[in-house]
Amino acid sequence: MPVEQAQREALSHRFYSALVLPLKEDDAVDESGLRRLVRYYVDNARFSKVGGVIANAEAGEAFYLSDSEKRRALEIVLDEVNGRIPVLAGTFAWNTKETVELARHAKVAGASGIFVIPPAGSMDVAISWDSTKYPEVWLDQIKAQDAAVDMPIFTHPVSSPSQPWGIGLPLTPTLQICREVPNIVGWKTTYAYPGHRLLARGLREHAPGVALLCSSAHFFHEYLSVGNMDGTISGSWNYALEPMLDHIGAMQNNDLAAARRIWDGGLVRLHEYVYAELGRLHVRYKVSAWMRGLVDLPFMRDPMPRPRAVEFQTIRKLMLDAGIEVVRSESDIPVK
Structure with missing residues (x-):
């Protein structure tokens, strides 16, 4: 049965971090490193009041983990959180049956x-998918998970690029999915800015119970200024937690001058570099988390590409410019 409105808002109007995944030199999951990363969030008194974390998101190697690794990663995150903040479970798998099984495991695990x-995979459901004409490609899979677990659902609505949406799912299939799956409580906004504005208007008018959970951190100032941001699902919390909390807090308190000082003082330039190339986004999340000392290695699992020297150099400078503590430099880059 659909999630009640009070529960929807309490769960969806939060700042979720899409966790990067610590790995060892042999690409095995660094379980102790994952626990340490989760503690970084739950032990932060400011973040734990308003935030949450996502295990097995795209930033967390979701496409390159076995089902058993995904289950174990979720169990570690839940154990370390111990009920202190909400935990969402990514359910991506290569077929619908496995997706449903991961959803069932998520419910049992808590x-x-x-x-x-x-x-993903075949061009039929990846680069060539016309989501407006054939929404069932994803809708049927969401419905299968919903029928199996009856839990609050958050979406990661990436799609083939189109205008004005960018890589976000167009409004027509978005509204159909929200209408046919009442348990959807949060919609991640992976959109180009013009598309985000249209999507926000459409959801506010036709699906007001679905929270706008913003992803593209380089637009957060604008989203906040026009009221089109209910929370986040973003990997940017892995590298800029403190100034992001400061900036969002200033905007929520209508202190525009303070918000601009933070935003223009270096935060927006850091976000702009991280998001400048979508093909490098998750690589740069990992480098940034490593620069902060939150993970021991800056690499993602193959076939994700290795970071380049210029990315280490540029990210370090931009983080320092934004007032973020950096504990590693180019001389610390491990050889792999």
Whole structure:
């Protein structure tokens, strides 16, 4: 049965971090490193009041983990959180049956909700998918998970690029999915800015119970200024937690001058570099988290590309400019 409105807002109007995944030199999951990363969030008194975390998101190697690794990662995150903040479970898998099984595991394990990601692989359901004409490609999979677990659902609505949406799912299939799956409580906004504005208007008018959970951190100032941001699902919390909390808090308190000082003082330039190339986004999340000392290695699992020297150099400078403590430099880059 649909999630009640009070529960929807309490769960969805939060700042979720899409966790990067600590790895060892042999690419095995660094379980102790994952626990340490989770503690970084739950032990932060400011973040734990307003935030949450997502295990097995795209930033967390979701496409390159076995089902058993995904289950174990979620169990570690839930154990370390111990009920202190909400935990969403990414359920991506290479077929619908496995997706449903991951959703069932998430419910049994005690996740607060599931984080659903569109199918991938064949060009039919990836680069060539016309989501407006054939919404069932993803909708049927969401419905299968919903029928199996009856939990709050958060979406990661990436799609083939289109105008004005960018890589976000167009409004027509978005509204159909929200209408046919009442358990959807949060919609991650992976959109180009013009598309985000249109999507926000459409959801406010036709699906007001679905929270706008913003992803593209380089637009947060604008989203906040026009009221089109209910929370986040973003990997940017892995590298800029403190100034992001400061900036969001200033905007929520209508202190525009303070918000601009933080934003223009270096935060927006850091975000702009991280998001400048979508093909490098998750690589740069990992480098940034490593620069902060939150993970021991800056690499993602193959076939994700290795970071380049210029990315280490540029990110370090931009983080320092934004007032973020950096504990590593180019001389610390491990050889792999």
